[in-house]
Amino acid sequence: MKIVVDAMGGDYAPSEVVLGAVDATVLDKNVEVVLVGKSAEINAVLNECEYDKKRIEVVDASDVITNDESPTMAIKLKKDSSLVKAFERLMSDESASAFVSAGSTGAVLAGAFMKVGRIRGVSRPALAPVLPTLTGNGMVLCDCGANVDCKPLNLLHFAIMASSYAQAMLGVEKPRVGLLNNGVEAHKGNELTKEAYELLSASGDINFVGNCEARDMLTGDFDVVVSDGFAGNVALKTAEGTANLLLKLIKKGVYGGGLKTKLGAAMLKPVFKDVKTKLDFNAVGGACFLGINKVIVKAHGASKRGAISASILQAQDLASKNVCEKIREGVTAANARQAESAEE
Amino acid sequence: MKIVVDAMGGDYAPSEVVLGAVDATVLDKNVEVVLVGKSAEINAVLNECEYDKKRIEVVDASDVITNDESPTMAIKLKKDSSLVKAFERLMSDESASAFVSAGSTGAVLAGAFMKVGRIRGVSRPALAPVLPTLTGNGMVLCDCGANVDCKPLNLLHFAIMASSYAQAMLGVEKPRVGLLNNGVEAHKGNELTKEAYELLSASGDINFVGNCEARDMLTGDFDVVVSDGFAGNVALKTAEGTANLLLKLIKKGVYGGGLKTKLGAAMLKPVFKDVKTKLDFNAVGGACFLGINKVIVKAHGASKRGAISASILQAQDLASKNVCEKIREGVTAANARQAESAEE
Numbered sequence: 073m074k075i076v077v078d079a080m081g082g083d084y085a086p087s088e089v090v091l092g093a094v095d096a097t098v099l100d101k102n103v104e105v106v107l108v109g110k111s112a113e114i115n116a117v118l119n120e121c122e123y124d125k126k127r128i129e130v131v132d133a134s135d136v137i138t139n140d141e142s143p144t145m146a147i148k149l150k151k152d153s154s155l156v157k158a159f160e161r162l163m164s165d166e167s168a169s170a171f172v173s174a175g176s177t178g179a180v181l182a183g184a185f186m187k188v189g190r191i192r193g194v195s196r197p198a199l200a201p202v203l204p205t206l207t208g209n210g211m212v213l214c215d216c217g218a219n220v221d222c223k224p225l226n227l228l229h230f231a232i233m234a235s236s237y238a239q240a241m242l243g244v245e246k247p248r249v250g251l252l253n254n255g256v257e258a259h260k261g262n263e264l265t266k267e268a269y270e271l272l273s274a275s276g277d278i279n280f281v282g283n284c285e286a287r288d289m290l291t292g293d294f295d296v297v298v299s300d301g302f303a304g305n306v307a308l309k310t311a312e313g314t315a316n317l318l319l320k321l322i323k324k325g326v327y328g329g330g331l332k333t334k335l336g337a338a339m340l341k342p343v344f345k346d347v348k349t350k351l352d353f354n355a356v357g358g359a360c361f362l363g364i365n366k367v368i369v370k371a372h373g374a375s376k377r378g379a380i381s382a383s384i385l386q387a388q389d390l391a392s393k394n395v396c397e398k399i400r401e402g403v404t405a406a407n408a409r410q411a412e413s414a415e416e
Numbered sequence: 417m418k419i420v421v422d423a424m425g426g427d428y429a430p431s432e433v434v435l436g437a438v439d440a441t442v443l444d445k446n447v448e449v450v451l452v453g454k455s456a457e458i459n460a461v462l463n464e465c466e467y468d469k470k471r472i473e474v475v476d477a478s479d480v481i482t483n484d485e486s487p488t489m490a491i492k493l494k495k496d497s498s499l500v501k502a503f504e505r506l507m508s509d510e511s512a513s514a515f516v517s518a519g520s521t522g523a524v525l526a527g528a529f530m531k532v533g534r535i536r537g538v539s540r541p542a543l544a545p546v547l548p549t550l551t552g553n554g555m556v557l558c559d560c561g562a563n564v565d566c567k568p569l570n571l572l573h574f575a576i577m578a579s580s581y582a583q584a585m586l587g588v589e590k591p592r593v594g595l596l597n598n599g600v601e602a603h604k605g606n607e608l609t610k611e612a613y614e615l616l617s618a619s620g621d622i623n624f625v626g627n628c629e630a631r632d633m634l635t636g637d638f639d640v641v642v643s644d645g646f647a648g649n650v651a652l653k654t655a656e657g658t659a660n661l662l663l664k665l666i667k668k669g670v671y672g673g674g675l676k677t678k679l680g681a682a683m684l685k686p687v688f689k690d691v692k693t694k695l696d697f698n699a700v701g702g703a704c705f706l707g708i709n710k711v712i713v714k715a716h717g718a719s720k721r722g723a724i725s726a727s728i729l730q731a732q733d734l735a736s737k738n739v740c741e742k743i744r745e746g747v748t749a750a751n752a753r754q755a756e757s758a759e760e
Binding site: 206217220221252254261262263265285286287288289290291299300301302303305306307308309310311312313314315316317318319320321322325326329332333335336337338339340342343344346347350351 | 596598609633654656665673
């Protein structure tokens with residue numbers, strides 16, 4: 073099983089991406105990586121490393137897609153970019169089952185959609201990060217930005233896809249699915265969530281536990297929270313922003329305080345460090361683009377070698393657990409059920 | 417100028433509401449309060465207090481609307497409820513210019529809409545709390561839940577109303593207005609925000625500074641952030657939930673730590689207390705229901721006397737600054753401009 077990696081994507085590419093790939097092969101003896109990008113630059117980094125040469129292959133690509141380009145146009149026009157060449161390799165090589173990039177989110181989504189294609193039956197692929205929770209188990213938020221305008225059926229598909237994903241990533245057998253809403257009561261919501269609530273309740277294919285108010289999203293009471301990509305994006309970024317704000321306010325208070333305050337802060341350092349790690353919204357590998365024919369992991373743009381190797385191992389794990397196949401089965405069954413109930 | 421107060425609304429009604437009203441009259445010699453609710457219970461609390469009897473009036477109402485009732489039905493049917501009687505007094509008494517309740521949000525919104533009415537020209541009244549920011553100046557989020565499905569024109573009206581409100585509440589002359597969106601770039605957004613961006617950019621009636629990503633909402637770079645009520649509700653509650661989660665994680669770390677950790681936490685207590693105060697999402701009085709003919713302040717359900725008196729003083733301040741009149745002028749001007757540009 074091979075993991076195709078866009079070596080030119082991310083703020084620290086290609087060096088940190090190459091180092092992360094090397095680390096992944098050291099950490100897991102089964103990992104094989106195909107690094108796609110400017111081969112001279114990639115090889116310069118590889119030459120400084122000790123690694124199993126049979127398990128890292130380099131594919132040359134002379135061009136790079138940046139964050140500033142129109143994703144769709146870039147995928148169409150930049151045929152020699154690392155991203156396009158990586159997707160082509162993913163499609164032409166049967167042993168290649170997963171893909172990792174820390175590059176432009178828009179371009180990764182557009183490229184995956186156009187070059188790899190969505191799973192038959194999936195109405196809309198969706199982006200799903202794992203967020204930290206109070207209990208430490210983590211929670212899958214789906215969608216967080218790929219689909220800013222949604223229909224109720226999309227949300228049912230998100231629930232099915234994210235449930236398969238949560239089984240693999242979080243190790244929960246029957247992931248508890250919540251619907252992000254503006255109240256817990258069944259009648260609450262906008263046009264979309266009211267209809268989605270009915271669909272999710274009636275579906276026997278997931279373990280739907282009801283509406284999830286945004287303030288309860290990170291309590292650990294939900295393994296999966298589904299949302300349209302706009303509200304999901306707002307939830308994800310508000311959580312990031314608020315955690316950041318709070319830590320900054322504490323820091324400000326410590327700097328502005330006296331010797332006692334500073335001493336207290338020094339003594340609490342391990343706690344702060346631990347909390348920061350627990351609340352790291354990028355810690356649990358990358359976000360997975362669910363509903364695509366192969367495993368697509370989008371690592372954070374600021375990923376260094378540790379985050380890259382984690383994303384590669386995550387991609388390997390998801391592929392070995394046949395997440396795409398499970399999503400295909402789940403969505404097919406749900407669609408059949410929908411068709412039946414429409415006939416009734 | 418009189419402030420009509422629903423004495424039976426809130427988790428600690430009527431005692432804390434009555435005490436808060438008394439405090440408000442002590443803090444501001446111009447405040448006059450009309451307490452509406454079960455007069456025997458209200459008077460029992462008042463009899464224990466020292467206050468200027470000329471400035472607190474009690475109006476009897478035998479019934480109470482709870483959180484569990486359908487708001488519209490309750491307003492229609494419970495004619496003897498404190499809420500309905502309070503709104504009736506607000507309308508029949510010209511010297512009554514503002515209203516405060518810590519009761520059911522749904523019932524307060526429905527009652528204000530049905531009994532007090534919206535300002536002519538306002539497409540949709542909207543709920544606007546003031547949220548804490550890193551700079552300490554605060555920010556008005558509008559709408560946060562009154563309108564879960566919106567049209568672009570609604571968002572323009574929210575921007576105008578919230579700007580008038582921010583001028584009065586935050587003391588900024590030209591409030592910087594941001595549009596809550598899934599990216600800062602002008603082309604980003606869902607159907608609603610893309611169109612709203614055009615409207616807000618073209619409007620000369622507000623100081624529109626562009627899209628606001630949810631993670632930047634609390635930085636202090638925006639005085640007003642407009643959103644449909646669904647996404648605004650998600651943003652508000654995610655911020656609350658995340659702040660809560662982070663403080664809980666720190667607490668957990670302190671409890672689980674050794675003597676040194678606990679000592680450090682004790683030394684940092686003033687900092688934590690200060691941060692908690694700064695990040696109190698209910699500190700800045702209540703949320704204002706903008707676009708109604710009189711000032712409507714919805715205090716938090718868990719308000720104790722301090723929060724109630726703050727809400728009463730806030731209502732008094734907004735009424736004395738003629739916020740409703742300013743909203744009327746702003747919306748009228750914007751509508752005229754819209755009509756002109758439609759003709760062109």
